[in-house]
Amino acid sequence: MSSKEQGARFTEMMAAFVAHTAKKLPDDVIAKLTELRSKENSPMAKVIYDTMFRNQELAVKLSRPSCQDTGVLQFWVKCGTRFPLIDDLEALLKEAVVKATFEAPLRHNSVETFDEYNTGKNVGKGTPTVWWDIVPHADTCEIYTYMAGGGCTLPGQAMVLMPGEGYEGVTKFVLDRMTTYGLNACPPLLVGVGVATSVETAALLSKKALMRPIGSRNPNERAAKMERLLEDGINAIGLGPQGMGGSYSVMGVHIENTARHPSAIGVAVNVGCWSHRRGHIIFDKDLRYTITSHSGVTL
Ligand code: SF4
Structure with missing residues (x-):
């Protein structure tokens, strides 16, 4: 694959992964909510948990975000200096957010400060937020995705x-x-x-x-x-x-x-919040990926 093709494939996979995390919670969050539901005794608490689980079922079935507020996208990146896409990573992540915004779809949550207009694409000055950890001599890239709701x-x-x-x-x-x-x-x-x-x-x-x-x-x-x-x-x-x-x-x-x-x-x-939309994906240098946060996902 040429570097251009690799970039396009990476953008496509990250857009699909971000969209998926908007619709399905990570395995550990679902397990914890299941545990807490079983431990609550009040009828009100039980009804609310039942509603949350129904919401999750419908989000997957109808392929829609499970909460209307899909947040500002934040990425924690732990990237090897030899990962082939390191130079373009921030630009590719930005592109992936725009793609996910229209394809998922995600709510438009990027308002330019002081100019006070919504960019309509979920990206703007400094958004999505990307925090970097550089790993010398490594050729893999580990990314945590997070939807920071209001x-x-x-x-x-x-x-x-x-x-x-x-x-x-x-x-x-x-x-x-x-x-x-x-x-x-x-x-x-x-x-x-x-x-x-x-x-x-x-x-x-x-x-x-x-x-x-x-x-x-x-x-x-x-x-x-x-x-x-x-x-x-x-x-x-x-x-x-x-x-x-x-x-x-x-x-x-x-x-x-x-x-x-x-x-x-x-x-x-x-x-x-209970709708803790955090994802974790690791790419190798050939863009083979491992997802640890969500089981059964193919990008
Ligand atoms: S706090 Fe979380 S679940 Fe509640 S509206 Fe915001 S993003 Fe949605």
Whole structure:
């Protein structure tokens, strides 16, 4: 395949994958929602979960997005320096988003800031967002896709705490966001928490935390314990599915961290809704692909 043909094939596959993620949730999200449905006892919670599963069935059957808000597209790319399409990757991803917007179809969610017009294609200045990790000497490309909807983006916040506020301060910060804005994000939520030095380092980690599979734990055992404690604390708020009350408010809490300056605790929270449209695909240098997030997909 020539480089031009490879680019066209990559665009086609990424457009199809993005469209698929709008219509079918990842396997781990479906498994978690199934588990939470079986654990809720209130009739209201059961009706809401039944409606969510009916929505999922119909989205696949009718080939339509399962939520009207298909979000702003965000990509986390871990790309080898020897991956053949590395030079054109951002442009190809942009093209794939435009293609998916018309073919899926996806809602038009890219409004040019200050000029205040909708581009009508889901792309604009800096959208889709692409974050890069470069992997020296490798020839593969790993891509996480994410649809950042309005409601689930709303609870996001970052700040720097005084060092004396400690882990109690981190807990208070997260719980304050959950009790004020958690409701807006269509629970049960996946909560990403970043703990680092500054607002931008913590914020990026809090979003990256949402790419982890549900049920995974931070490798540091103290951080993993805090994940479990935060899950218990947020569940105790009693948001339940769609915020209508229930025993479970979260699908999980994921903490990502780095070392930090001793005089500062940067903390951030980011939230994924029940319709957590995250995809994960890995390409080799010949564009053979492996999809780990969704089973049974052929692009
Ligand atoms: S929070 Fe999620 S499920 Fe709710 S409207 Fe937004 S994208 Fe859709």
